[in-house]
Amino acid sequence: MATTKFDVTKHIFVPKHIIISDREKNQLFKTYSITLRELPKIYSNDPAIKHLKTKAGDVVKIVRKSPTAGETVYYRGVINA
Amino acid sequence: MTEPTVHKQVKSIVFGVLSPKLIKKMASAKVVTPELYDKEGYPVDGGLMDIRLGVIDPGLTCKTCGSKLKECPGHFGYIELARPIIHYNFITLALALLKSTCRECGRVLIPKNKIDGYAKVLDDAEKEGGISARRAKIKSIITALKTANKCPWCKSRQQKFTLEKPTTVYENEKRLTPIEIRSRLEKVPDEDCTLFGINPVAFRPEWTVLTILPIPPVTMRPSITLESGERSEDDLTHKLGDIVRINQRLFENINAGAPEIIIEDLWDLLQYHVTTFFDNAVAQLPPARHRSGQPLKTIAARIKSKEGRIRHNLAGKRTNFSARTVISPDPMLDLDEIGVPTEVAMKLTFPEKVTEWNMEYLKKFVERGPKKYPGSNYLVRPDGKKKKITDETKEQVIEEIQPGYCVERHLMDGDIAIFNRQPSLHRMSMMCHRVRVLPNKTFRLNPAVCAPYNADFDGDEMNLHIPQTEEARAEAEVLMQVKTQLISPRYGLSIIGCIQDAISGCYLLTNELKLPRDKAVELLLAARETDFSTLPSKDVITGKEIFSVLLPKDFNFEGRSKGYTGNADEDKKNDTVVHIKNGKLISGIMDKANLGEGSGLMLRNLVKLYGEHRTIEILGKIFRLGIETLLRLGFSCGLHDTDLPQKSKDEINKMLSDAYKDVDALINSFNEGKLEAFPGRSVEETLELKILERLNDARNKTGLLVARDINKETATMIMANSGARGNPLNLAQMAGCVGQQALRGKRIEGGYFNRTLSYFKKGDLSPGSRGFIRNSFKGGLSPSEFFFGAMTGRDSLMDTALRTPKSGYLYRRLANAMQDVRVEYDKSVRDATGNLIQFNYGEDNLDVSKTEGGKINVQRIINSVTD
Numbered sequence: 001m002a003t004t005k006f007d008v009t010k011h012i013f014v015p016k017h018i019i020i021s022d023r024e025k026n027q028l029f030k031t032y033s034i035t036l037r038e039l040p041k042i043y044s045n046d047p048a049i050k051h052l053k054t055k056a057g058d059v060v061k062i063v064r065k066s067p068t069a070g071e072t073v074y075y076r077g078v079i080n081a
Numbered sequence: 082m083t084e085p086t087v088h089k090q091v092k093s094i095v096f097g098v099l100s101p102k103l104i105k106k107m108a109s110a111k112v113v114t115p116e117l118y119d120k121e122g123y124p125v126d127g128g129l130m131d132i133r134l135g136v137i138d139p140g141l142t143c144k145t146c147g148s149k150l151k152e153c154p155g156h157f158g159y160i161e162l163a164r165p166i167i168h169y170n171f172i173t174l175a176l177a178l179l180k181s182t183c184r185e186c187g188r189v190l191i192p193k194n195k196i197d198g199y200a201k202v203l204d205d206a207e208k209e210g211g212i213s214a215r216r217a218k219i220k221s222i223i224t225a226l227k228t229a230n231k232c233p234w235c236k237s238r239q240q241k242f243t244l245e246k247p248t249t250v251y252e253n254e255k256r257l258t259p260i261e262i263r264s265r266l267e268k269v270p271d272e273d274c275t276l277f278g279i280n281p282v283a284f285r286p287e288w289t290v291l292t293i294l295p296i297p298p299v300t301m302r303p304s305i306t307l308e309s310g311e312r313s314e315d316d317l318t319h320k321l322g323d324i325v326r327i328n329q330r331l332f333e334n335i336n337a338g339a340p341e342i343i344i345e346d347l348w349d350l351l352q353y354h355v356t357t358f359f360d361n362a363v364a365q366l367p368p369a370r371h372r373s374g375q376p377l378k379t380i381a382a383r384i385k386s387k388e389g390r391i392r393h394n395l396a397g398k399r400t401n402f403s404a405r406t407v408i409s410p411d412p413m414l415d416l417d418e419i420g421v422p423t424e425v426a427m428k429l430t431f432p433e434k435v436t437e438w439n440m441e442y443l444k445k446f447v448e449r450g451p452k453k454y455p456g457s458n459y460l461v462r463p464d465g466k467k468k469k470i471t472d473e474t475k476e477q478v479i480e481e482i483q484p485g486y487c488v489e490r491h492l493m494d495g496d497i498a499i500f501n502r503q504p505s506l507h508r509m510s511m512m513c514h515r516v517r518v519l520p521n522k523t524f525r526l527n528p529a530v531c532a533p534y535n536a537d538f539d540g541d542e543m544n545l546h547i548p549q550t551e552e553a554r555a556e557a558e559v560l561m562q563v564k565t566q567l568i569s570p571r572y573g574l575s576i577i578g579c580i581q582d583a584i585s586g587c588y589l590l591t592n593e594l595k596l597p598r599d600k601a602v603e604l605l606l607a608a609r610e611t612d613f614s615t616l617p618s619k620d621v622i623t624g625k626e627i628f629s630v631l632l633p634k635d636f637n638f639e640g641r642s643k644g645y646t647g648n649a650d651e652d653k654k655n656d657t658v659v660h661i662k663n664g665k666l667i668s669g670i671m672d673k674a675n676l677g678e679g680s681g682l683m684l685r686n687l688v689k690l691y692g693e694h695r696t697i698e699i700l701g702k703i704f705r706l707g708i709e710t711l712l713r714l715g716f717s718c719g720l721h722d723t724d725l726p727q728k729s730k731d732e733i734n735k736m737l738s739d740a741y742k743d744v745d746a747l748i749n750s751f752n753e754g755k756l757e758a759f760p761g762r763s764v765e766e767t768l769e770l771k772i773l774e775r776l777n778d779a780r781n782k783t784g785l786l787v788a789r790d791i792n793k794e795t796a797t798m799i800m801a802n803s804g805a806r807g808n809p810l811n812l813a814q815m816a817g818c819v820g821q822q823a824l825r826g827k828r829i830e831g832g833y834f835n836r837t838l839s840y841f842k843k844g845d846l847s848p849g850s851r852g853f854i855r856n857s858f859k860g861g862l863s864p865s866e867f868f869f870g871a872m873t874g875r876d877s878l879m880d881t882a883l884r885t886p887k888s889g890y891l892y893r894r895l896a897n898a899m900q901d902v903r904v905e906y907d908k909s910v911r912d913a914t915g916n917l918i919q920f921n922y923g924e925d926n927l928d929v930s931k932t933e934g935g936k937i938n939v940q941r942i943i944n945s946v947t948d
Contacts, residue, residue, distance in 0.1 A: 032909060037209070038916050068935075069925035079209075 008047045015064040017049045020075075025059045028075060039077035054078045097283025098171075101293045108159040109133045109145040112296050115326040117314065129321050130299055134158050137303040155298025160324070162292055162355075163331035164348050165259040167248045169356040169363065171289035176244050178277065178286050179265060181226035184252075185237040187268025189276060190226050192233040199276060219278050246365045248352055259352075263290040294355065296321060316377040320358045320369065327351045402429055402547045408502075409538050411525035412708050416577065416701050417563035419500050419514035420525025421492060421545065423454055426518045429547050430458050430489035431496055437484055444482060446490045450475050454491055454518070461487035492516055492547065497554045499546040499561060500526070502534040506892065509533035509569070509576060513561035529583070529704055530563060532678040533576050564693040567684075570930040574685050577697075578678035579704050581805050582716075585796075586707030587628065587671040588803035589714060592656065594624035601627050604713065608706040615664065624710075625666040631702045633691055634664040638683055643674040643804050659683070673804025676703060685933050722797035723816040723859050729790040733783045733817050737855055740779035741848060744772050748846050768846070773821065773828060776853055780820040784813035791816060819854035819862070822869040824876055828852055829869055840865055 008014050020028070029035060036057060044054050054060065058078040066072040110133035116125045124130040124141075133144040135155030143153040167175065182189055191199060199222060207215040230239045240253045250257045266289065271281035279286065302315035314322075331347045357369045360381035368376040384390050404425045411420055421429075435443055449456035450472050460468045460478050463485045470478055482488070492498075496516040505511060512533065519525060524543055531537060548554045559565075569576040579587065596604065601622040602613060608631070615630050616622065642657035652658050659669030661683075675681045687696045725733075750756045751768045758767045788809050791798060800806045814820065822829060829852035835843040841850040849855065852869040856862050862870060901913035908926045910919035922928075929935055 032907065032917065032920075034915070034917060038911075038914075040917060066924040068923055068927070069921070072921065072924040074920060 009051060014048050015062050017052065018061045018063075019052055019054060020059050020061045024061075028059065036077045039075060041079050042076040043081045044078050045081045049078070056080045095280065095283050097280065098285075098288045099295065100285065100288050101291075104157075104159050104293045104295045107157050108295065109156040110158040110296075112158050112160045112321075112325055113329075115322045115329065117318070117322070118312075122312075129296065129318055129325065130304070131158065134296065135298045135300045137299050153300070155300030157298055158296035160294050160296060160328060162294055162351070163328050163335060164344075164351070165263050165290045165292050166294075166352050166355045167259050167262065168289050168291050169248060169359050172244070172248055172250075175262060175266065175286070175289045176242060176250060177223050178269060179250070179262065180242050181223050181229075181277075182265075182269050182273065183232035183234060183237060184239060184265065186232060186235040187265065187270060187273075188232065188234040189269075189273045190229040190232060190239065191276075196276070203276070216278065219276075223277070247363050248356060258348075259290050263287050263292075266290065291355070294324065316371075316379060317358075319371075320354065320377055320379055323369070324351065324354045324358060327354055400546065402549055404429055404545045405542055407523045408536060408541050408543045409523040409525055410528040410531075411519075412528055412583075412704065414517060414525055414527045415515070416527045416529055416697050416704075417512075417514055418517045418527065419498060419545070420517050420519040420523075421498070422522050422524070423518055423520060424522065425545070426492040426516070427451070427454055427456070428458075429492045429545070431492060431547060432461060432487045432489050432549060435482060435484050435486040435488060440482065440484065443488045443490070444479055446488055447475055447479050447482065455493050457488050457490040459489040461489065492518065494518055497548055497557055499548065499557055500524075500534075500543060501546070502536050502541065502543045504889070506535075507533075507571070509566045510535075511561065512563050512566055513557040514563065527701075527704070528580055529577055529678075529700070531580065532578070533566060533569075564697040567688055567693050567696060568930050569679065570928075572679065572935055573929045573932040574679050574682070574934050575688065575696075576678050577700065578680070578684060579673075579676040579700075579707060580678065582711050583704045583707035584673050584676055584805040585716065585800055585803050586709070586711035587676055587703065588799065588805070589716075590624035590706065590710045591628050591666065591669070591671040592624065594710075595621050596624070596627065598622055600713075604706065604709055605630055607709040608702050610702050610706075628671060628703075628706065629661075629664060629666045631699055631706065632661065632664040632666070633687075633695070633699075636664045636687070636690065637662055638686055640669070640675055640681055640683055642670045643672045644670075644802065645674075670803075671703075672802075676707075677804060682933055689933075716796050716799075718796035718800070720859065722792070722795035723812065723857075724792070725787065725790055725816050729786055733786055736782055736786070737779055737818060740775055743775050744848055747771050747775070751846075769828065772846070772848070772851075776821050776848055780813075780818055783817035784809060787813045787817040815858045817857050819856065819858060819866070819870070821848075822852035822854060822873045824852075824873060829872060838865055838868065 009017075032038075036059075039059065042049060042060060044050075044056060044058075049060055052060070056079050060076050060078060062074040062076065064072050064074060110131045111127065112129055112131065113127040114125060116128050117130045118128075119125055124132050130137075131144075132141055133156065135145075135153050136143045136150050139150050142149055143156070145156045146153050189196070203215055203218055206218040210217075231237070232239060243251045245251060250262060264287075266286040269286050274281040274284075274286065297317065299318075302317040302321075304312050304314045304318065307313055327347060327350050331344065331351060334344055334347060353366065354369070356363060357366060357377070358379055361368045361377050361379040362381065369379075370376050382389070387393065404421075406422065406425065414420055433439070433443060443457075446455060446457040447460065447470055451458045451470055452472065457470055460470055460482065462468065468474070468478065494515075494517055498514055498516050499511055500514045501511040503510075510533070512530070514526075517525075524545065526536075526543075534543070536543065548557050563577070567575050567577055598620055601616065604627060605613065605616070610630055613630065615634065617626055638659065638661040640659040642655075642659055644655050645657040646652055646655075656668060656670050659671075659675060660667045661669075669675075673680060675683045684696065684700065687699060691699075747756070747768060751764065756764055756768055758764045759770065762770070791812065793802075797807065797812065801808055801812060824830070829837050831837055833839055836845060837850055837852070845851075849865070852872070854862060854866040854870060856866060902910060902918060903912075904922045905911055908922050909917055910922050911917055927935070927937070
C-alpha cells in the first residue's frame with residue numbers, strides 16, 4: 001500500500017481508539033452487566049481502527065473530547081465486516 | 082383485591098398464512114353471485130351481503146350465530162377462484178423462491194453437503210445479531226443463488242426469471258401462469274422452506290398463490306342508507322362485487338370452451354381486481370375508481386398512513402370532557418389559572434361522589450339543573466347507569482339521590498384542568514391549571530405562560546381537558562402544575578418569566594423612580610402584595626425599595642442587567658450591576674436579563690432557595706407590579722419617537738453618500754480592470770464582496786449614529802433598552818437607513834437581462850440597482866426600494882412556509898426513533914432491548930433541570946457550606 005496515503009487516525013476529528021485487555025473487558029461487562037451484544041458496534045475494517053488489527057469480539061475504548069464533560073470514554077464492540 | 086385467575090397463558094405466537102383449507106373452514110358461506118339484494122331489498126343468499134356473513138340491518142338475525150345487529154361480530158365467507166391468482170403482497174417472496182429452487186425437482190440450489198453449513202451460518206447470525214441479522218443473511222443467500230444455473234440435485238439447467246411489475250413473472254421471455262407458479266412452489270420440500278425462514282406448517286410456499294379468496298364479513302364493510310332511502314355500499318363491497326362478477330364470467334367462459342385469448346384476458350382482469358382489492362395504490366396499476374372518479378379505499382388504504390387505522394384510530398384517540406377555543410391574555414389571572422367561559426363550564430363536568438356530608442350541597446346543583454350555572458348535567462347511579470338531568474326530571478332526581486350516587490356538576494373555580502397547545506413538542510406544552518369561570522367566549526391565560534406553550538394571541542386556539550377522577554386530579558397536580566414546570570429540562574433555567582409590559586414596567590420602576598408613600602402602597606396592593614413590613618418608613622420611596630418588598634427577606638443575589646459592559650465606571654453610571662442583599666435591591670435595573678424567560682439566574686436561584694410555590698407567587702407579583710407601574714405612568718410610543726435632529730440626518734446622509742462614492746470608485750476600478758482579486762476568488766466575486774462590506778459598514782455606522790442621537794426617554798427606546806420588545810436595529814431601520822436586501826447571501830441579482838428591473842441600465846452594479854435601501858422606513862421608500870423589500874419579504878415567507886412541515890417530519894422521525902430510550906439507574910442510556918446507547922448520560926451525567934443553565938456552581942455550594 002502507498003505510504004503517502006492520508007492517515008485518518010492523525011486527523012483532529014478522529015478520537016483515540018484503543019483495544020482493551022480481556023481483564024478490562026470483563027470488568028466493563030460486569031459494571032454494566034451486559035454482554036458483547038448490548039455494546040455499540042464497530043466494524044473491524046472501520047478506518048479509525050483498521051490499523052489496530054482487531055478481530056470480532058474485541059472491545060475498543062474511545063476517548064473523545066466532549067463539550068459537556070471535557071473528555072469522555074466510550075466503548076464499542078468489534079464485529080466482522 | 083384478589084389476583085384474577087389466569088385461565089390460559091400465552092406461551093408463543095405462530096405467524097403464518099391462511100391456507101385454502103383454513104379459509105374454507107373458517108368461512109360460513111360461499112359467495113357465488115355479485116347480486117346484493119333481491120327486489121324486496123332482502124340480502125340474496127350466496128351474495129356479498131348474505132346474512133350468513135353477519136347482519137347490519139336492524140331487525141334481521143344472523144344465520145350463522147343467531148344474534149342481532151351489534152351482537153353479531155360478522156363471519157367470513159369465501160369464493161372459489163376460477164383460476165389461481167397471485168397475492169400481490171407475496172410476489173417478491175414467491176419470485177425469490179422460484180429463483181433459488183430447481184424448476185424440475187423443487188430443491189434449493191445448494192448441494193446436499195453444504196446445506197447444513199448454510200443452516201449453521203444462519204443460526205450463528207441469529208445468535209449474534211438477533212432475528213434481523215438472520216433475515217439479512219437469508220437475503221444475501223437468496224441473491225447469491227440467483228446466479229446458479231444448474232441444479233446440484235437433479236443436474237437440470239435453470240432458467241432466468243424476470244418480474245414484470247406488478248404480478249407477471251417471465252421465465253426466459255416465456256410467461257409463467259399462476260398455475261405453473263403454484264405447481265413449482267408445491268414441489269419445494271418442507272425441509273428446504275426452513276432455510277428461507279419459512280415455517281412450512283403455518284406457511285406453505287404455494288399458499289402465496291390464491292385458489293380461494295376469503296370474503297371479509299359485512300360488519301367490516303357496512304352499507305349506509307341515504308336520506309332518499311337509497312343504499313350506498315362500502316368501497317370493499319364494490320371491489321368484491323367486481324371480483325365475483327369477473328370470476329363468474331371466467332367460469333362460464335372456461336366451461337363454454339372459449340378461446341384461450343379471451344380466458345387469459347379475463348384472468349388478467351381478475352388478477353387486477355384482486356390486487357387492487359388488497360392495495361389500490363400499486364405503482365404500476367391504475368387505481369380502481371368510483372363512477373365519480375375518486376379512487377376506491379381498499380384494505381391497504383384502511384390500515385396505512387396518517388388516515389389509516391394505526392395512526393388515526395389506534396395511535397390517535399379522541400377524548401371526551403375536553404374543550405377548544407381561541408385564547409386571549411389576562412394578566413390579572415394567576416400564572417397557574419385559566420379563564421374558562423361560562424358556556425364551556427356548563428358543558429364540561431366533574432363527577433362528584435355523593436356522601437352523607439355533601440348531599441345537601443350537591444342537591445343544590447341538581448336543583449339548578451343544566452341551564453343555570455353552577456348546576457349539573459347527569460346523575461350517575463351506583464350501577465353506572467347515567468340519567469340526564471333536565472328541568473322536568475330534576476325534582477324526581479333530587480328525591481332519588483343518596484350516598485353512593487354521583488353528580489356530574491358543572492366546572493367551578495378551583496377545579497383542575499389540563500391545558501394544551503399543539504404542536505406538543507415538549508412536556509411544558511401540557512400543563513395543569515386551576516379553573517376560573519369567566520364571562521365571554523375565550524380561554525384566558527396569564528401572558529407569562531405564553532412562552533412554554535409558544536402561544537400568542539393572533540388567533541391561536543388551545544385545548545382544555547378535565548380529569549374525571551380524584552386520582553387523575555391528584556396526579557395532574559403533582560406532575561403537571563405550572564409551578565412544577567418552571568425550570569426547563571432543556572437548559573436548566575426558568576422558562577416562565579416576565580414579558581413585554583411587565584419588563585418595561587419593572588425597568589422604569591427600578592430605574593430612578595420615586596413615589597410618595599401612599600402611591601407606593603397603592604401600587605404594591607394592586608400587585609396583590611399585602612405584607613408591607615419591609616417597606617421603609619419614609620415619605621418618598623424609591624422604585625428599588627418598592628420592588629424589594631416582593632423579595633424574600635434573606636435573599637442574596639448578584640447579577641447583571643442587560644446593558645452590562647464589564648467596564649466598572651460605566652456599569653456604575655448605567656446602574657447595570659444587580660446586587661440584592663438580604664432581600665433589598667441595592668443596585669441594578671430589573672430588566673429582561675433578570676426577569677425574562679430563559680435568561681439570568683435570579684429566577685433560577687429563587688426556585689432553588691425558596692421552592693417553586695414561593696417563586697411562582699413572587700413572579701406573579703413582579704409581573705403585576707410591572708404592569709401596574711406602567712398603568713400609572715402611562716406609556717405610549719409614536720412616530721416622533723424616531724425623530725432625529727437635522728444635524729444627525731445630514732450626517733447620515735453624508736455617510737451614505739460617501740459609501741456610494743466608494744462603491745462607484747470600486748466599480749470604476751473593476752471596469753478598468755485594475756481591481757485585484759482576493760485569493761481563490763474571481764474579480765467579479767471580489768467586487769461583490771468589497772461592495773457588500775462597504776455598504777454594511779455604512780449601514781452599521783448609521784445604526785450607531787441613530788443610537789447616539791435619538792431621544793433616550795421615548796417609549797420606543799425604553800422598550801428596546803429593557804429588552805421588552807424591539808432592538809436597536811429595528812430603530813435604526815426606522816430612523817436611519819433600512820440597508821442591503823439580500824437573497825441567498827448575495828445582493829439581489831438580475832431577474833431581467835443583466836439588471837434587476839427595467840428601470841435600471843443594463844450591467845448597473847450601483848447599490849441602488851442591487852437592492853440597497855438607502856431611505857429609512859419613516860422617510861419612505863422609493864418604488865424600486867419597496868420592490869426589493871418585497872422580494873426579500875416574499876423569500877422569507879416562502880422559507881418559513883416550506884421549513885415548518887419539513888422540521889415537523891424530522892421531529893416525528895426523531896421521536897419515533899428514540900421513544901424507548903431512557904436513562905437507567907446507573908446513569909447509562911439504554912433502549913428497550915437493553916442496548917447501550919451512551920455510557921454516561923450527556924457524557925457528564927448531569928440532569929440539566931437540576932443545574933443552573935447547564936452548569937453547577939461549585940464555588941457557591943462550597944461557600945454556602947463553609948460560611
